[in-house]
Amino acid sequence: MLKRPQDKYRPFPAVSLPDRQWPSRTLTHAPRWCSTDLRDGNQALIEPMNAERKARFFNLLVALGFKEIEVAFPSASQTDFDFVRQLIEQRRIPEDVCIQVITQAREDLIRRTFESLREAPQAIVHLYNATAPLFREVVFRQDKAATIDLAVRGTRLIRQLCEAQPQTRWTYEYSPETFCFTELEFALEICEAVAEAWQPDAQRPLILNLPATVEVSLPNVYADQIEWFCRRFGAREAVTISVHPHNDRGTGVACAEQAQLAGAQRVEGCLFGNGERTGNVDLVTLAMNLYTQGIDPGLDFSDMREVVRLVEACNQLPVHPRHPYAGELVFTAFSGSHQDAIKKGFAAQAERSDGLWCVPYLPLDPADVGCSYEAVIRVNSQSGKGGIAWLLEQDHGLRLPRRLQMEFSRIVQLRADETGREQSSAQLWQLFRQTYGLHGQAELSLLDYRISGSGDADRLHGFSGQVRRRDEVISLQGQGNGALSAAVNALRGAFDLQLEILDYQEHSLGRDTASRAVSYVECRGPEGRSLFGVGIDSDATASAIRALISATARLLR
Numbered sequence: 001m002l003k004r005p006q007d008k009y010r011p012f013p014a015v016s017l018p019d020r021q022w023p024s025r026t027l028t029h030a031p032r033w034c035s036t037d038l039r040d041g042n043q044a045l046i047e048p049m050n051a052e053r054k055a056r057f058f059n060l061l062v063a064l065g066f067k068e069i070e071v072a073f074p075s076a077s078q079t080d081f082d083f084v085r086q087l088i089e090q091r092r093i094p095e096d097v098c099i100q101v102i103t104q105a106r107e108d109l110i111r112r113t114f115e116s117l118r119e120a121p122q123a124i125v126h127l128y129n130a131t132a133p134l135f136r137e138v139v140f141r142q143d144k145a146a147t148i149d150l151a152v153r154g155t156r157l158i159r160q161l162c163e164a165q166p167q168t169r170w171t172y173e174y175s176p177e178t179f180c181f182t183e184l185e186f187a188l189e190i191c192e193a194v195a196e197a198w199q200p201d202a203q204r205p206l207i208l209n210l211p212a213t214v215e216v217s218l219p220n221v222y223a224d225q226i227e228w229f230c231r232r233f234g235a236r237e238a239v240t241i242s243v244h245p246h247n248d249r250g251t252g253v254a255c256a257e258q259a260q261l262a263g264a265q266r267v268e269g270c271l272f273g274n275g276e277r278t279g280n281v282d283l284v285t286l287a288m289n290l291y292t293q294g295i296d297p298g299l300d301f302s303d304m305r306e307v308v309r310l311v312e313a314c315n316q317l318p319v320h321p322r323h324p325y326a327g328e329l330v331f332t333a334f335s336g337s338h339q340d341a342i343k344k345g346f347a348a349q350a351e352r353s354d355g356l357w358c359v360p361y362l363p364l365d366p367a368d369v370g371c372s373y374e375a376v377i378r379v380n381s382q383s384g385k386g387g388i389a390w391l392l393e394q395d396h397g398l399r400l401p402r403r404l405q406m407e408f409s410r411i412v413q414l415r416a417d418e419t420g421r422e423q424s425s426a427q428l429w430q431l432f433r434q435t436y437g438l439h440g441q442a443e444l445s446l447l448d449y450r451i452s453g454s455g456d457a458d459r460l461h462g463f464s465g466q467v468r469r470r471d472e473v474i475s476l477q478g479q480g481n482g483a484l485s486a487a488v489n490a491l492r493g494a495f496d497l498q499l500e501i502l503d504y505q506e507h508s509l510g511r512d513t514a515s516r517a518v519s520y521v522e523c524r525g526p527e528g529r530s531l532f533g534v535g536i537d538s539d540a541t542a543s544a545i546r547a548l549i550s551a552t553a554r555l556l557r
């Protein structure tokens with residue numbers, strides 16, 4: 001890169017619009033959406049879609065709720081032409097959906113475009129020509145007058161061909177391609193000339209589509225351009241202002257949103273931002289941005305994973321795992337402090353009953369786009385106790401006491417650091433069971449036990465039982481004020497061990513009477529070392545004794 005980029009690149013000039021209104025407006029409703037996945041998206045693919053992929057994509061767009069779909073550049077290829085014919089002849093276009101096709105302003109191409117549209121119930125014919133100085137000078141070698149003439153001649157021919165096929169309800173769309181770096185006065189002049197040639201009214205609708213063909217400036221500059229245009233265009237009420245942002249600067253979404261504040265009523269783009277170079281504006285993000293502001297976008301992404309799957313299959317391009325609202329990782333927290341906040345947020349959410357979504361770090365309820373909470377928290381070496389406890393609670397019903405969370409998270413941390421890998425929920429559960437002796441090969445396992453004297457407050461409780469340690473069966477005998485203290489005394493005697501209970505908690509693992517109980521016992525052993533034991537049993541007392549044995553085994557280790 002250059003030390004002096006100013007020698008090579010010039011900043012884009014600002015628009016003089018001191019009384020701009022758009023910054024103090026807010027979005028209150030969805031725009032008219034037009035998907036151009038099958039045209040602008042398609043022309044940017046390594047291998048353009050065949051008829052079968054186009055048909056699958058078209059059906060998806062219809063199912064999502066799109067009412068305007070740019071389906072082809074019919075004069076570009078036989079595939080595109082035939083696809084339009086199939087849609088029409090096989091009556092695959094729902095009544096409330098209007099297909100759109102694009103053409104250059106060349107007579108042969110326009111005529112071929114109309115051939116593809118024979119007997120269409122309704123259609124939008126989209127004509128474009130580039131208007132910016134660079135394109136006039138370098139690509140077309142035309143002056144301003146010739147550029148206007150090209151657009152006007154194309155418009156007149158389209159009008160004539162529309163009139164020759166009155167059974168179709170026609171809409172005309174004109175795009176001054178490269179609008180965002182065309183002199184504003186000239187963009188206005190050419191659009192006025194096109195409107196004059198078309199004569200828009202309710203029966204002859206006109207869409208003026210003002211594209212950011214290549215993003216060259218900040219979104220606020222684009223918004224200024226749109227507001228400037230909307231305020232000056234003569235027959236403003238008779239036309240729909242549409243925008244078509246690309247994403248070269250990574251600000252396609254901001255451009256589309258701010259352009260709507262500035263007066264745009266319609267947005268063209270692609271799902272997940274496919275399209276030329278860095279892509280067209282991403283319609284999924286735009287729609288979900290509205291949704292999370294409480295505005296119905298009029299598009300339904302309830303099964304986002306399926307939408308991703310289908311679009312990936314049709315485009316043969318992956319959707320990034322961090323893609324807003326849709327990527328595989330966008331509802332997942334790996335880091336400890338995020339997991340802690342999310343866990344607390346879910347608990348607070350469950351306590352409230354106002355239905356409002358307020359969970360830290362999650363701007364959207366994953367369930368609204370068909371995602372489960374399973375992936376919300378995943379554990380690796382960046383994770384903390386909150387996330388680990390969440391997984392054990394969600395997947396196994398365990399509500400670990402805070403100090404046990406701290407203890408086990410240190411053990412998980414060690415494992416994650418050792419392996420350098422994510423610890424899946426299944427791996428965590430295995431580590432938990434191994435650590436606390438909850439599996440078949442525990443170092444110390446309870447074979448049987450009996451408690452005597454319970455029920456009479458004045459008498460001491462007696463504990464007798466047997467545990468297996470490796471191949472050895474060890475008998476236990478002890479007395480105490482309660483069952484647990486009798487068992488503690490029995491273990492002390494059998495293993496000549498300092499052992500003291502610091503804390504004890506239990507809860508049931510389920511709601512019905514047949515559910516099991518889980519006990520957590522924190523013990524102090526030799527040299528003041530404290531640690532937890534965990535026991536699970538269908539009987540609450542047995543689960544407590546198992547927890548004690550689990551702690552003893554760990555102290556003996």
Ligand SMILES: CC(=O)SCCNC(=O)CCNC(=O)[C@H](O)C(C)(C)COP(=O)(O)OP(=O)(O)OC[C@H]1O[C@@H](n2cnc3c(N)ncnc32)[C@H](O)[C@@H]1OP(=O)(O)O
Nearest residue numbers: 040043073075076077104105106128129130139140177213
């Ligand atoms: C910003 C956009 O996305 S616009 C849409 C772009 N999409 C596509 O181009 C995909 C489909 N395109 C195609 O299949 C082909 O380009 C076709 C069939 C349209 C035309 O093919 P060709 O006749 O071989 O021309 P080619 O592709 O080289 O296009 C360049 C010619 O079109 C002219 N041209 C470009 N845009 C336009 C336009 N909107 N109106 C009229 N002429 C145009 C150029 O000036 C150039 O003319 P020249 O050959 O006299 O110098």
Ligand SMILES: CC(C)C(=O)C(=O)O
Nearest residue numbers: 128175177211213244
């Ligand atoms: C033809 C126009 C709308 C276009 O695709 C663009 O400017 O990117």
